[in-house]
Amino acid sequence: MDWDWSFVREILPTLIQGVRITILATLLGSVLAAILGLAIALARRSPNKGLSRTIGFLAEFIRGTPLLVQLYFIFYVLPDIGILLPPLVAGVIGLGLHYGTYTAEVYRAGIDNVPSGQWEAAKACNLNARQTWTHVILPQAIPPMIPALANYFIAMFKETPLLSAITVLELMNQAKSVANSYYRYVEPMTLVGAFFLVISLSSVVLLRWLERRYGKIER
Amino acid sequence: MTQWSGYFGLILQGALVTIELTLMGSVLALIMAFLAGLGRLSRFFVLRALATAYIEFFRGTSIFVQLFWAYFVLPFIGISLTPLQAGVLALGLNVGAYAAEVVRGAIQSIGREQYEACTALNLGRWHGMRHVILPQALLVMLPTFGNNAIELLKATAVVSLISLADLTFQAQVVRSQTGNTMVPFATILVIYFALALIISWGVRSLERRMARGLDGVRI
Numbered sequence: 124m125d126w127d128w129s130f131v132r133e134i135l136p137t138l139i140q141g142v143r144i145t146i147l148a149t150l151l152g153s154v155l156a157a158i159l160g161l162a163i164a165l166a167r168r169s170p171n172k173g174l175s176r177t178i179g180f181l182a183e184f185i186r187g188t189p190l191l192v193q194l195y196f197i198f199y200v201l202p203d204i205g206i207l208l209p210p211l212v213a214g215v216i217g218l219g220l221h222y223g224t225y226t227a228e229v230y231r232a233g234i235d236n237v238p239s240g241q242w243e244a245a246k247a248c249n250l251n252a253r254q255t256w257t258h259v260i261l262p263q264a265i266p267p268m269i270p271a272l273a274n275y276f277i278a279m280f281k282e283t284p285l286l287s288a289i290t291v292l293e294l295m296n297q298a299k300s301v302a303n304s305y306y307r308y309v310e311p312m313t314l315v316g317a318f319f320l321v322i323s324l325s326s327v328v329l330l331r332w333l334e335r336r337y338g339k340i341e342r
Numbered sequence: 343m344t345q346w347s348g349y350f351g352l353i354l355q356g357a358l359v360t361i362e363l364t365l366m367g368s369v370l371a372l373i374m375a376f377l378a379g380l381g382r383l384s385r386f387f388v389l390r391a392l393a394t395a396y397i398e399f400f401r402g403t404s405i406f407v408q409l410f411w412a413y414f415v416l417p418f419i420g421i422s423l424t425p426l427q428a429g430v431l432a433l434g435l436n437v438g439a440y441a442a443e444v445v446r447g448a449i450q451s452i453g454r455e456q457y458e459a460c461t462a463l464n465l466g467r468w469h470g471m472r473h474v475i476l477p478q479a480l481l482v483m484l485p486t487f488g489n490n491a492i493e494l495l496k497a498t499a500v501v502s503l504i505s506l507a508d509l510t511f512q513a514q515v516v517r518s519q520t521g522n523t524m525v526p527f528a529t530i531l532v533i534y535f536a537l538a539l540i541i542s543w544g545v546r547s548l549e550r551r552m553a554r555g556l557d558g559v560r561i
């Protein structure tokens with residue numbers, strides 16, 4: 124195996140373009156997953172049995188099937204019923220939907236961890252349901268779950284190479300096209316792996332910090 | 343209209359490949375999990391360092407990148423793998439790294455008094471591990487192993503991208519031959535979900551069976 128540094132310099136700008144899309148997809152996907160997860164967690168707590176069961180089953184189904192197939196489904200099947208999405212949008216929806224079902228469990232655990240005295244106090248203060256959630260429950264439930272949420276966002280970041288399968292020009296796809304046109308796989312693939320390794324290893328530091336900052340549950 | 347029975351046979355063939363990959367990948371993952379998990383608890387610094395490096399590397403880079411690396415880069419350093427070998431290798435090593443942390447956590451969760459009892463009974467490190475610690479720790483590991491196996495099943499979809507004819511690949515074939523996208527993708531989503539249900543059901547019954555002899559033991 125011969126490692127060619129001048130080839131690395133030549134392909135680096137193309138790969139950096141891919142990095143931009145990778146990061147953009149992760150950020151948008153994280154925002155969507157954070158919102159969807161909360162919506163799923165709230166729907167599962169709904170007193171309406173039909174709603175909570177249906178959402179519960181759908182979330183279970185999405186969690187039990189591969190992200191890649193879901194991406195294909197969004198990208199290839201939805202156009203048949205008239206919804207034509209650009210690849211990046213389809214990818215972000217897929218990532219957000221898939222990881223939303225995971226973050227929903229984090230929200231559920233966080234909400235269950237709020238002591239029942241807080242619910243009773245909210246009732247005693249004559250707060251309505253919306254006020255109880257926004258002023259009492261969520262402000263206490265969300266900070267302790269930040270480390271767990273961040274963990275899933277990092278996991279999502281590592282899944283973004285799947286978006287290359289639906290023609291999003293992210294890092295993996297750029298690396299593949301570079302590799303195919305020069306027929307040199309060693310440098311692009313290794314660089315992609317190194318990039319993900321560096322980001323994941325440095326994210327460990329960030330996670331430790333988040334755990335110190337938010338992880339403690341005060342009782 | 344179209345010969346759906348023939349296409350369904352194609353998808354069933356794909357399901358067999360997916361099951362085969364899941365089983366072989368799980369076996370490799372299990373072996374790696376115990377090797378690396380016990381390695382991280384070893385008395386010897388070299389073993390601990392090796393195990394930590396393996397775990398951090400495979401958890402830090404994404405499964406997709408590892409698979410492409412195994413399939414496209416290894417041939418350049420003289421190791422040619424068939425798609426099936428590359429798939430089993432990448433899946434097993436990747437999921438094994440996650441499961442190794444489960445092994446370590448479960449062994450560390452066993453109370454100190456159990457280790458002291460081993461010393462009191464004059465059991466060596468190996469015998470204490472084999473007869474006292476592991477039988478209790480296995481039960482703690484099992485539910486998470488089940489989740490890991492489902493993650494592995496979902497990750498098998500990625501091998502379709504290195505031209506291995508699994509469920510996802512066959513669905514693409516059916517799609518390109520019939521022009522119908524909805525039916526093949528919906529079918530394989532249901533099959534993946536059914537397989538995931540079978541795994542979680544199997545793990546739960548295994549758990550009940552293993553817990554039988556441990557009545558009265560605090561887990």
